[in-house]
Amino acid sequence: MKKTNDNLIVVAPASGKVIPLEQVEDQVFAQKMMGEGFGLEPTNGNLVAPVAGTVMMVADSKHAIGIKTDSGVEILLHLGIDTVELKGTPYDLKVQVGDHVEAGSSLGTWDLDLVRNNGKQTTIIFAITNSSEVLEQLEIEADTVEVGKNVANLKLKTVSEKVERSKSNEGNRFEKTAQKVIDAVGGPDNINSVIHCISRLRFYLKDINKPDDDIIRNDDHVIDIMRAQGQYQVVIGPDVVDVYDAVIDQLGTEFGDEEGTEQAVKATQPQGPDNRNFLEKTKDGFNNFIGVITGSMSPVIWSLAAAGILKGLLSVLTMPQIGELLSPKSNLYIILNAIGDSVFFFLPILVGFSAAKRIGGDPIIAAVIGGVLVHPTLTPLAGKSLGMLGGFNFPMVQYSYSIFPMILAAWLAFKIENYLKKHLPSYLTMIFVPFITILIVSGITIYITGPVIVGISKWIAVMISWVLVHSGWASGILVGGFHQVLVIFGLHWGITPLVVNDIATTGHSYLNALICQTMISQGAAVLAVAIKTKKTNLKSLSFAAAISAFCGVTEPAIYGVNLRYRRVFISGLIGSAFGGFITGLFHGNMYGFAGSWIGFASFFNPSNPSDLSSFWIFLISSVVSTIIAFIAAYVWGYNDKMEVGKKVEKPINPSKK
Structure with a gap:
């Protein structure tokens, strides 16, 4: 770290991609409890000092290094998430307490594969632990960096006096x-x-x-x-x-x-005979299963939402009713459509990459297998036979827009990688582990597991649509009235894969159209609190939570306000039950993932821009949800004399476990 007036330049401790601290999957750092900073996803195991100073701390487990600069800035370099449990095995550090280091000088190396194979994440966290005392502003200078190159600029406060603690x-x-x-x-x-x-x-x-x-x-x-x-x-x-x-x-x-x-x-781990009863085993197995599926899809979901919004807007622009503002044959439409379609078309690559990270396998190997499934020379073979063996026909299926075949493929790859690393000589692993893994898993997926899982996925999507269409208003009330209750207990994560599978398999989701109303009504309920209350802090919190809910993120509303004033939450449930009733009665459908008011474009049918039926159903249902939830919360759900309840903890996402 070089000092320039009151600025301090930080160099990258490793090569990789820089991420905001808020996106680091450790809530202590993400909520900046340890101070300002940033995260870095490393691409190799080389480590250098991000600052010049004195090494003040090297953790016994070697997963963290503390450095203090001559100007008093205290830096923490945290190597991986929950890696304290590895007891130092991945790390080969070259520094000890008392050493002086220069910015860019070597700190040592660490084995990223060993960390991942133990189910841990390799995110490097750079934190300024005395931020409140020394830091004025942190500016990130690059998104992707090479080790030892400038990555951030720190603007420091002028410290006139240092207070020593007793x-x-x-x-x-x-x-x-x-x-x-x-x-x-x-x-x-x-x-x-x-x-x-x-x-x-x-x-x-x-x-x-x-x-x-x-x-x-x-x-x-x-x-x-x-x-x-x-x-x-x-x-x-x-x-x-x-x-x-x-x-x-x-x-x-x-x-x-x-x-x-x-x-x-x-x-805390199974040892010897497993004395758990059947229900406990089933519950743990289900939680792990949902955790892997949700963790594989979570990083992709918001890209799916963005792509759905773009596809919906393209449907609007090509509507005959408004004069076809954009021709489907124009170059601009083709480019925008490719942007909207890419995340769906290459979904196996994205899911494979994130699934491998969640499971602990090699993300690149999984991504390559996903690339095989959507390769341009294979996609035209969809629907054709790949040959007969022992009376069994092996059909080629379409893997673009698919999810579950790739999650299983990533798991198979992880198992085969580990087996090969244990049984092959170390000098052969770099070449033959990827070669053999990609060859075997690609073959198994294309010929066996892929066709079976795609068939099951389509059957699940069709069955959900059939049930929701035929139950009509009843399912609308049920989903609309109780979905956010599932959110409280974390059970909605089991529904998310069904919604994504619906859209990826059939191109639409009746279920997501109903869930959309629950976001709107919780936003309307907290908006009523924002308008009615005279408490300054609650007013600002509620307005922010309402905006967030109308943009599809309801957690600030639910956990920050609505559940702490239980009637407000119930008011939201009442509103979404009415909205769900209308949506279910008239079979409202949704063609994208983004929900709430911001997801209006997801109700335009991309394959038939002139069909506005689902959009009108969405508009009427959403207005009803908003009005009823708002009135219920304003008249009955909240007043300033109410005592705030205890903060309700947000349930842990199975993908983070």
Whole structure:
């Protein structure tokens, strides 16, 4: 890091793609609890110092390095997500505490494949842990960077005085925090062991449901609590080491040694006979299954939504009713249509890449297999026979717009990759692992699993459409009135794959048309709160949440306001039940993924621009949903005398587990 007046230039710690800190899949960093910064998805394992300064910390598990510059800026380089559990095995670091490093000098290397094969993510997180004291502004200078090249510019505050903390006073407070946390998690009798990473105390508990979350959250040193990876995680922030030391002082060193931790980790995993009952096994299996499917599609969903909006707008521009503003034969239409179609046509490549990242396989190998399935020389063979073997006919099917065949292919590739890496000599793995994996999985998918899964996918889509059409208004009320209830418990993630499969397989979704109304009505309910309340903070929060809901993202409305004033949430359910009734009664259909008011273009039929029936159904249903939800919330659902309820936790997406 080079100092230029009050600016500090940060160089890339690795080659790769820079992402906003908010998109990092670790809520502690994403919510900037550890300070401002950015994420980086590395393409190789070379690491360099992003700043010049003194190495102040190297984590025992080697997954994090702390550097302090001469000007007092404290930098944390966090290598991967949840990699503390790997106990340093992927890392070969060349620095230790006390070393002076220059910007761009080598810190060492790490094995990205080993991290991924253990089911962890390789995202590098750059955080300025004393941002509030030193940072005025952070400017990212590049989206894709090479190691050692400029990546960000820090504008620093003018610091006139440094206030030294009293270590003795801090120590007393840490001891009080440690005692409070130990008592609140159930005392030593409920603790197997405790470890810490750069921001969190990670407790392995005998009963993870026993802790009193509210008591722990109310401590001044605690930022938040989480339950993940079989751990009870107490988010502390930069003072985590001090609090951890205080915890171990009170519990005893046997609770914090590596052997105890390893035993606790094993205790959370199946060992020996599995004594879980059938329902527990089924539930865990289903959650894992949904987690893989949802995690494979989550990175693609918003691209599908954007593409659907573009396709809908093209339908509007080609309508005969408005004079066909854009000819379907024009070059502009062809280009825009290709932009809208590309995410659907190449869906197997995108899903394969994200599925491999979720499972822990090689994303490039999976993407190549997806490319095989949609290769231009194979797509014309769709519907033709690839040959007969033992009386079985092997048909070629169309894989563009398909999802599930590629998820299974990514899983097969992951298994074969791991097998080959264990049995091939190391000097052969770089060439023969991709070669053999791509060859075997492509063949199995094209000849066997692909045709079977595509057939099942089409059957599921047709059955859903048949049920919704024939049940009409009844399914409209049911889905409209209760879908957001599923959201509260996280059960809607099991429905998302069905919606995506509908659109990818048939080009439309009756189910998504009903779900669309639930977003609109929750937005209308929180809008009523924004207009009625005289509380400044609640008014601004509610207006922002309403805009977000009308743009298709309801979480700020639901978890920020509506559920905390339960009648507001119920008002939204009433509104969407009426909207769902109209949509189901008249068989409203949806041709894109984007919902709520911003998704209006998804109700235009791309294959028949002159057909406006679904758009009119959407418009009438949405107006009804908005008016009824707004009136219900304004008249009955909310007043300023109501006491706010406890914050409702957003359920964990299975794709993040």
